[in-house]
Amino acid sequence: MLRIRLRRxxxxxxxxxxxxxxxxxxxxxxxSPTALLENVQETVAEDAAAAVTVFALSKNVxxxxxxxxxxxxxxxxxxxxxxxxxxxxxxxxxSSTSPLLKDQELFSIAxxxxxxxxxxxRAIPFRSALVGRPNIALGREIKPELQADHDQVDxxxxxxxxxxxxxxxxxxxAEVSTQHPEIAELKNENPSAIRELVVxxxxxxxxxxxxxxxxxxxxxxxxxxxxTPFHSADGSAFTLFYGDETTAxxxxxxxxVDASPEHHGTPVALGYGGxxxxxxxxxxxxxQGNIVLSLSGQNAARLLxxxxxxxxxxxxxxxxxAQRTHEKEKEFYAAVFDxxxxxxxxxxxxxxxARIMAGDPSRGAMSVETGEEVKKGSHIVLAFLAVPASNSAxxxxxxxxxxxGDVSTSQRFLAASENGVVIESxxxxxxxxxxxxxxxxxxxxxxQ
Numbered sequence: 001m002l003r004i005r006l007r008r009x010x011x012x013x014x015x016x017x018x019x020x021x022x023x024x025x026x027x028x029x030x031x032s033p034t035a036l037l038e039n040v041q042e043t044v045a046e047d048a049a050a051a052v053t054v055f056a057l058s059k060n061v062x063x064x065x066x067x068x069x070x071x072x073x074x075x076x077x078x079x080x081x082x083x084x085x086x087x088x089x090x091x092x093x094x095s096s097t098s099p100l101l102k103d104q105e106l107f108s109i110a111x112x113x114x115x116x117x118x119x120x121x122r123a124i125p126f127r128s129a130l131v132g133r134p135n136i137a138l139g140r141e142i143k144p145e146l147q148a149d150h151d152q153v154d155x156x157x158x159x160x161x162x163x164x165x166x167x168x169x170x171x172x173x174a175e176v177s178t179q180h181p182e183i184a185e186l187k188n189e190n191p192s193a194i195r196e197l198v199v200x201x202x203x204x205x206x207x208x209x210x211x212x213x214x215x216x217x218x219x220x221x222x223x224x225x226x227x228t229p230f231h232s233a234d235g236s237a238f239t240l241f242y243g244d245e246t247t248a249x250x251x252x253x254x255x256x257v258d259a260s261p262e263h264h265g266t267p268v269a270l271g272y273g274g275x276x277x278x279x280x281x282x283x284x285x286x287x288q289g290n291i292v293l294s295l296s297g298q299n300a301a302r303l304l305x306x307x308x309x310x311x312x313x314x315x316x317x318x319x320x321x322a323q324r325t326h327e328k329e330k331e332f333y334a335a336v337f338d339x340x341x342x343x344x345x346x347x348x349x350x351x352x353x354a355r356i357m358a359g360d361p362s363r364g365a366m367s368v369e370t371g372e373e374v375k376k377g378s379h380i381v382l383a384f385l386a387v388p389a390s391n392s393a394x395x396x397x398x399x400x401x402x403x404x405g406d407v408s409t410s411q412r413f414l415a416a417s418e419n420g421v422v423i424e425s426x427x428x429x430x431x432x433x434x435x436x437x438x439x440x441x442x443x444x445x446x447x448q
Contacts, residue, residue, distance in 0.1 A: 022115035023447075024050070025413040029090065029108040032405030033061050034398055036107050039407040041072045043111075050113035052123040052254050054198055055084035056223075056415030058108045059231040059239075062395040066233075069109065070241060081125045083252050085200040085225035086232070086239040088416040107401070110415045112198070114256065121258040126185035127242045128251040132206035181211045186255055194218045196266055196447065199253035199422055200225055202238035205437060206371075208251045209422070213434035215255075219266040220435050221447045222253065222422035223415065231394045266447055270423055272347045273442015274385055275333060279307045281341055281379045292334070292366045292374055300366040301359030304332065307382050332356045333440065334368045335381040345381060353383075353440060372433075385441055421445045 026043070030036040053073050057066065066086075073082040090108050114123040186194065194215045199222030201208060212220060225238040232239045236248035282295035282303065292300045311330075335341075336352040347353060354370040368374055395401055420439030438445075 022117050023413070024113045024115055025111065025411060027090075027108060027110040027410045027412060027414040028407055029106045029410075030405045030407040031104040031106060032402040033065055033107040033395075034401070034403050035405045035407055036061075036109065037065055037068055037072065040069060040109060040111075044072055044075065047113075050080055050115065052114045052125055053080055053082045053084075054112040054114075054254055054413075055082060055241075056087040056110040056200075056413075057084060058089050058106075059086040059226050059228055060089050060105065060393075060395055061107050061109075062398045062401060063231070063233050064397050070244075073111075074243070081243050082241065083125050083200070083243075083254060084241045085223075085252070086228050087223070088226040088418055090414065090416050108414075110413045112413045114254065118258070118260060120260045121256065124185055124189070124255045124257055125242070126183050126253055126255060127245075127247070128183050128208050128211065128253075129249070130181050130183075130207040130211060130251070131202075131249055132204040132208075134204065181207045182214075183208075183211050186215075189255070189257055190259060191215050192217045193257050193259040194255050195258050196220075196256035197253060198222055198447070199251055200240055201251040201422070202240060202247075202249045203419070204249070205251070209434040209436065218255070219268045219447060220422060220424045221268055221445050222435075223417045223445075224419035224422070224437055224439075226417045226419060268424060269444075269446040270348045271442075271444045271446075272353060272440055273444065275347060275353070275383050275440060275442065276385070277335070277345055277347070277381050277383045278311055279303075279382055281337070281345075281381045283340070284336075284374060284376050284378045284380060287374045287376055289373055290368045290370050292368060292380065293364055295380060299361060299364040301361045301364055304356065304359050304366055304382060305361055308332070308384075311384060331385050333383045333385065334366075334374075335383055336368070336374055337379045337381070340379045341381060347381075347383070350381075351378070353438065355440075356382075 028036055028039055028043075030039070055069075055073055057069055061069065070082060073084075074080045087110070090106065116122060191214045195218055197212060197215060197218045197220040199208075199212070199220070201222065201224050203224065205224070212218075225240055227237060228239045229235050229237055232248075236246075238248050240247050240250070240252050242252045282298075282300075284292060284295060285297050286293035294300055295303050333353060333355055335347050335350040336354075337350050341349065352368070352370050352372055352374070354368050357367045357369045359366040374380075418439070420437040421443055422435050423438050423443075423445050424435045
């Protein structure tokens, strides 16, 4: 059985009856993928009027049945465009309302069907081929053709390596000229008329998220698709769906457009799940890029080590070997606020919440996993999270799974990914930074 480490993040919509924007939502789950498919076929047959259907299909659904689910969502002859992705397997407690299903492997599909609230409102499906820089990987050969491509180079780092001043995240002139990429289906739309964006992406999302920053009036939710190298027919790292097409890169989504002044932004709620703060907040008194050098005039890495020791009740070196191994599974995070946070602490008001990658008490440096600069004068709160393990085995044929089973339905869109959810910063209608990806376990983003 394939064993993977999961950091589930959740994309969640509110129940349909509470929605101000009309998305008809449902999450169906069953121990039988065949029974789940039959239920989806019946649901769509009863009401096939939606122009756009958004879906997230759990990746443990047998590969043999994936195409059947897609045909069920957009039957031949209908005008429906189905957009979605393969998603992480939902915890039984979250995906099922029936206590009889709690201890079984469940297959699930989350559905959202757009219903215009007025004649001026419409939903535009879109796809994007925008792909960012390759992910950083230790030990990977740097090919000459990539070295010659200055669009792949952080020019701030390049200048530093040549003996110049450090310029975190500075761009080359070529990058500046392409820093406003566009999504073809939306480029002729008035940016202020786009009210909601629901997106599914693969990795390397930087230019796609930058393209979304044009839409300051939009409430944005979405998620990075789950990793599918063992759960897709062709071994793709990600699996995104747009109509009849399947892709492993870029992004797909739906934009809700309404130029009516009566249409106000839909609130987006964000929660960081089980992330627990430790200690007080500290002012950043020295930092370079994403490297924090001192906090409140003190050694930043030493403060982190002291917080870890306080959490354990003793130095980690004094713990029994088994407990020390368990405690190493904990991950530590930095919540960065623009000003000193007030009590009770609300992590959702932080500008950045990111994992602490490393710390060196002898030098004081603490590295935060973010592409944004940690600015001097901001405030940091340290937090921790224990990461559980989970098992997930692929299924290739429907005969490997039960042929019958009850289907449980919840009136909300509930999907998960270990790779993170798309979250936005700032208030709707203001000058905001681009949306970003948050992969902290337990993070939930909700279009209310």
